[in-house]
Amino acid sequence: MDNPVAVIQYGPRPGILDLGWGHPRPELLPVEQWLEAGQTTLREHAWQALTYGAAAGPRPFIEWLTDHLGGCDHGSTQPSEVFVTNGASHGLALVADLLVRPGDVVLVDSPTYHLAFRTLLDQGAELVGVPTDDQGVHPAMTAELLERLARSGRRVPMLYIVPTFANPTGRCLPHERRVELVDLARRAGLTIVEDDTYREMAYDGPAPPSLWSLAERGTVIRLGTFAKTVAPGLRLGWINAEGGFVRRLTGLGYINSGGGVNHTTALTMATFGRSGAYQSHVAATGRHYAAQRDALVAGLRTCAPDLQLSAPAGGWFLWADLPSPITASSLAPVAEAHGVAYVEGRRFFADGADGHRAVRLSFSMLPPGELQEAAARLGLALETVRQRAPGRPEPAHDPHRGG
Numbered sequence: 047m048d049n050p051v052a053v054i055q056y057g058p059r060p061g062i063l064d065l066g067w068g069h070p071r072p073e074l075l076p077v078e079q080w081l082e083a084g085q086t087t088l089r090e091h092a093w094q095a096l097t098y099g100a101a102a103g104p105r106p107f108i109e110w111l112t113d114h115l116g117g118c119d120h121g122s123t124q125p126s127e128v129f130v131t132n133g134a135s136h137g138l139a140l141v142a143d144l145l146v147r148p149g150d151v152v153l154v155d156s157p158t159y160h161l162a163f164r165t166l167l168d169q170g171a172e173l174v175g176v177p178t179d180d181q182g183v184h185p186a187m188t189a190e191l192l193e194r195l196a197r198s199g200r201r202v203p204m205l206y207i208v209p210t211f212a213n214p215t216g217r218c219l220p221h222e223r224r225v226e227l228v229d230l231a232r233r234a235g236l237t238i239v240e241d242d243t244y245r246e247m248a249y250d251g252p253a254p255p256s257l258w259s260l261a262e263r264g265t266v267i268r269l270g271t272f273a274k275t276v277a278p279g280l281r282l283g284w285i286n287a288e289g290g291f292v293r294r295l296t297g298l299g300y301i302n303s304g305g306g307v308n309h310t311t312a313l314t315m316a317t318f319g320r321s322g323a324y325q326s327h328v329a330a331t332g333r334h335y336a337a338q339r340d341a342l343v344a345g346l347r348t349c350a351p352d353l354q355l356s357a358p359a360g361g362w363f364l365w366a367d368l369p370s371p372i373t374a375s376s377l378a379p380v381a382e383a384h385g386v387a388y389v390e391g392r393r394f395f396a397d398g399a400d401g402h403r404a405v406r407l408s409f410s411m412l413p414p415g416e417l418q419e420a421a422a423r424l425g426l427a428l429e430t431v432r433q434r435a436p437g438r439p440e441p442a443h444d445p446h447r448g449g
C-alpha cells in the first residue's frame with residue numbers, strides 16, 4: 047500500500063487517540079456504494095459524464111439537490127439558486143472573493159470554525175467576533191457593533207456563521223435569534239454567509255430551519271457540502287444564493303474557461319441520491335455518529351466529571367469547559383503524554399483572546415470503545431495537571447488541527 051501521508055491529508059499518530067480532527071470514521075465511508083453509483087453514472091450519461099460540465103453544475107444534480115433540500119430544510123430552493131462547488135471551503139472562498147475588499151471588516155461568530163479565518167484573511171479582511179452569550183450570537187448587540195463600525199467608516203459586507211450543530215460547539219442558534227439576525231442583516235445590508243455543513247447530521251430530531259429558508263432572497267448565502275454526509279474526498283458542495291449572485295459566479299473567468307466545477311462527481315452524486323443510497327447512508331452513519339457521541343459524553347461524565355459540557359443534538363463536536371484554573375494549553379501536553387489530543391478553544395476565536403479554558407472534542411473519527419478510552423485518558427490527564435505544583439510554568443503547545 048502507498049504511504050498514507052502521501053495520499054491523504056492526515057494519518058493517525060501512533061499511541062494517540064485524537065479528538066482533534068473533524069474527519070469521518072474511515073470504515074463509514076461508502077466505498078462500494080459510490081463505486082456502484084459511478085458505474086451507473088458512466089453507463090447512463092456516457093461521454094457527457096466526462097466532458098466539460100454546465101457552468102452552475104449539471105442539471106440532474108441540481109434537480110435532485112433542490113428536491114432533497116425541500117425535504118431536509120423548510121421552504122423551497124429553486125434550481126436557479128444553486129452553484130456547485132468543491133465543498134464548503136471552496137464556497138466560502140468564492141463568496142468572500144465576490145463580497146469582500148481588502149480593508150473590509152468581516153464579522154464572524156465567536157467561537158466559530160477556525161479554518162474559515164484563513165480563507166477570509168486571504169481577502170485582506172479584518173475579522174471581528176460578534177457579541178455572543180450562552181445562546182450564541184446576540185442580534186441586538188451585533189446591531190450596536192454594526193453602528194459603531196459604520197460610524198468609524200468601516201465597510202462590513204458579511205457575517206460568517208455556522209448556526210446549526212456548529213463547529214466547534216455542536217449548538218444550534220435558537221429560532222428567535224435566527225429570525226432577529228436575519229432581520230438585522232436585511233436592515234443593515236449585511237450578507238449572512240450561513241455555513242450549513244452539519245444540517246443532515248441530526249441525531250435527536252430534525253435540524254432547525256436554516257437562515258437561508260427564513261430570509262428574504264439577497265440576505266443569506268448558504269454553503270452546503272457532501273464532505274460529512276458522504277465523503278470529504280469528493281470535494282463536492284454547493285452555494286445557495288439568489289439568482290443574480292449565482293449568475294456572477296457562473297460568469298467568472300475560470301468557469302467560462304473550464305466549465306462547471308466537479309462535473310463528473312456531481313453527476314455521480316445525482317445517481318447516488320436518486321437511487322436512495324444517499325438517504326440510507328446518511329441514516330446508517332447517523333446512528334453510528336450518535337452512538338459515538340453517546341460514548342464520549344458518557345465516558346467524560348464518568349471519568350472527567352468536572353468538565354462542563356452538554357451533549358450536542360447533531361454534528362461532530364463537543365465543546366467542554368475545563369475546571370478552573372486549568373487551561374487548554376497547560377493540559378494539552380499532559381493529555382498527549384496520556385495518549386489523547388484535542389483542539390484548544392482559543393483557536394475558534396478570531397482574536398484568540400477567549401476560549402483559553404475550553405476544548406473542542408470531536409467524536410467523528412473513533413469508534414465508541416476508543417472514545418471511552420479517550421475520555422478515560424483525558425480524565426487522568428486532568429488529574430495529573432490538578433496535582434501539579436502551583437507556579438510551575440506551562441509548556442508552550444500549539445499543534446495544528448484541522449476539520
Ligand SMILES: Cc1ncc(COP(=O)(O)O)c(C=O)c1O
Pocket residue numbers: 068132133134135136159208213241243270271272273278282283448449
Ligand atoms: C463548519 C465547517 N465548514 C466547512 C468545513 C469544510 O468543508 P469542505 O470539506 O466541504 O470544504 C468544515 C469541515 O470541518 C466545517 O466544519
